[in-house]
Amino acid sequence: MTLRDEVSLLTDGTGGTATEAVAVPPARHRARGGRKYPSAIAIVIILLLLGLVAGPVLMVFVGALQSAAPGLPGNTFSLDAVYRVYLSGAYYGSLVGTLVMAISVAALSVTFGAIAAWFLTRVRVPLRKLWEFGLILPLFLSPFVGALAWVQLAAPNSGMINVNLRWMLGTDATFVNVMTLPGVVFVMLLFYVPYAYLFISSALKNMDPSLEEASYMNGHGTLATALKVTFPIMRPAMVASFFFVAVLATGVFVIPAVLGLNTSFSPLAVEVYRAMTVYPSRPPVGAALGTLLFWFTLIGVFLYRRSVRNANRFVTVGARGTRPRAVKLPVGRWVAAAGFAIYTLFAAVLPYAVIVVMALSPFAITDFRRMTFSFDGIVEVWQRSDTSTAFINTLWLGLLVPTIAVLLGLGISYVVVRERGKVGAIVDYLATFPIAVPGIVFATGILWLYVRSPIYATVIVVAIALIGAYIPQAARFGSAGLIQIDRSLEEAARMNGANKLRTISTVTFPLLRPSLLSAWTLLFVFATREVNEAVILSGPKSRPLSVLAWNYVEQGSIRNAAVVGLFLTLVMAVGILFARFVLRAKLDSSNL
């Protein structure tokens, strides 16, 4: 007996009132016992995921088993690349190094993220709103531009900090050096702490404060309550964000590529990039390395999914608007404020300041005494015809990618959260896959898949790649919102004869609006700043601003790259203000 039969039986038999509808047995039983075939929505979602996610990933596996890139003349089946990557031992060092790096970055991000989340939700830190904004500010800066800025700031010989402190203090000392392994980890931390913070503070904001209250009532102090009550409640979110960040850090190549050419090992994602691009290029080896990364990140994804299941265990959206009791830390709150100020300075203020300086000075000269400034770069870049094309392409991506990804994410989370069962699990896995594949590998899969199609080299194919890549984030926002909405509201609509699509569009969607708008804003930012995938897929007329900036760096023009970086920031700022004031979207952790 399916859900529909059961429902219609009830309504038909009794005249169908909402009260009776609520009496329908809980969803879990029905989903397990009843449905024999997946719903239409589930089928659509699965098919879309096959095209957007499974297809490209499969192409990567196919590519790993070839003698040259798929589709090339004289290409044959070959195990050579797989042998080189998996068995020859040439990449073991790189693999171990990558895993150690990813785990350290994840552990540190979670530690700092958790501390930040606790202080901002439980302690009256001065200027709290400012630091909340400061913590998510790095999300608006492309990691690639951020890494470039840090090279200008803290390269051992020519970094702004070293060069200028030397003449000011009259010494030869090197004060900071970001081009080391700890340097790479430091810059990665600046970009990954916000993710951990968002996950954990969402759990903290949404938890039931009466648990902490009970602990205080029983005479436990701040520390005991924090450790024995708050920490266990944060733990699932911490574990989830640990795996999320670890998986992301495994796949990132721009930060180590910009900073880490002189470190003792070369991360796998950088090896993938080299195999695909530098001389002598070996796309099958790149693909095989991609598959190697895939297995490890898949384990991460598996553990991430397990922990996400528990992450919202204590979340309640109740009618009582209780606020957690503020912890009194008269000194601690000032120390925390100082900590947040330092973080904001490192992660956002300094990098942006450097980009402005870079955009205004003709060469990468870092000595304040020798710098000259002019608007030539801005004028030059502004007047080039491809800048306006890139602006338009960026706007298209900024419009299409978040909108479609959010709608897809809503469908996915509906199937995963509301329909569950085996189909839900399959959809959930498929939708999480993209974070397991480094962007450059995923994009290569898309290229191999779509090279024969008429949409090749258009903005559409770039958009398809980005939608595929951001499905996990969109689905995460969707399900986090959906879990909080009582399904009896949807059931009431169904009782009254609304079909599933109508229920979703008139009940679920409006209730989820805040979550979805948050997701839209975040994905808008991701889509406009993304480089890895767009650089592989865009043609001469479909380049977005981010790729233009990358090209300038490739030809040694830091100034023009910085100018484009500023334009890009402008687009993002306009988009965020639009979302904030026109759509009334709020990008903060309470919607995550």
Place this chain on the structure above:
Amino acid sequence: MKTSYRTMAVGMGAIVALSLAACSAEPAPSASGGSEAPAAGGLEELIAAAQEEGELTFYGDANETTLQKWTQGFSDEYGITVNILRLPGSELNQRFIQEQSAGQHQADIFSIADRVSMETAIDEGFIAEYEPENGGLYDEAQSQAGYFYPVQNGYFQTVAYNPTLLTEDEIEMVQKDPIGAAGDSKFKGRVGVNMPQSSQQISAFYYQLAEGEFADDYGWEALEDIAANDPLFYSSATLVQNLIAGEYAIGVGITDSLAFSFTLQGAPLEFVYPEATVGGYFATSIVEEAPHPNAARLFMEWATTPDANALYTEITQTIPANSDVEDNREILDAAWYNEPVTENVWFDFIRDEDFLEASSPDGDFLPRWNEVFGYAG
């Protein structure tokens, strides 16, 4: 159930659209029609047909700003827009072959520094046969008549330095024996090197010193000396940026065409051609299945003229390849600049079997270089 069907129908529509996009056959050839030869009847008709097409797409691996400025000359003259796709050579070649093999015809002009890639493309039938009127003004050794011409001049490997970071004596040392200076312990911690993985030409540059013609004068020992100076490793573009910024003082393996563009803007950068250097010429060609065949042919006519080569020479300050162009480059006035002795430059590495084998993915040259320099890549 009706609504379920509707949902299903919408979904199926989306799937069909997606799979159509992914699996459909090659795109239809453009209206102007595949690889048709230019309209017979001279330049006038070619110009009219090209202007009818209105645009062309240029695939190249030279500096993008250079390409923009240069092709603007063509656009100004004929009112035809030039779209540029600039990628590093290895990537450009992969992408071009991939597209051509898939029947995905995007490029009208294909221009690449790596001669082997160009010759492979000709063998595969991806390059159109076309003889421009001024084709004869280019050195035969650097052209393949009827296919490609070195209209974008040549480029040579140099050792570059930041004069603000060196004393006069040190500059003299570098000018006299650049490779020896880079390995002199005086410069410990002040050297940057381009990695042989950056391009085949950089590989050849190191190979010539270590195992090639100059092995007796330099050999692996010379490279070991440079390695003993704890050099920083970069790829071409970042190498130049960091030299200008002062991250290090002497850079080994910087292409002159890249360095010129900064020098002319007044960046603290000078360079010298080592006695043992390598060079190459960009090969510029028309794509067989060009979507804008007439515009592509008109471009080739324009590019081979002395005027167009003089423009390229002025922009890049590289030695003009067109025999009718007088060499009166600004850079010749710079006291530190000495032209490379082209007779000594190794161009033939692209046909040197020992080198090609040693630098192939299975060869031992790159691993040995990595070992000598302690480089993990």
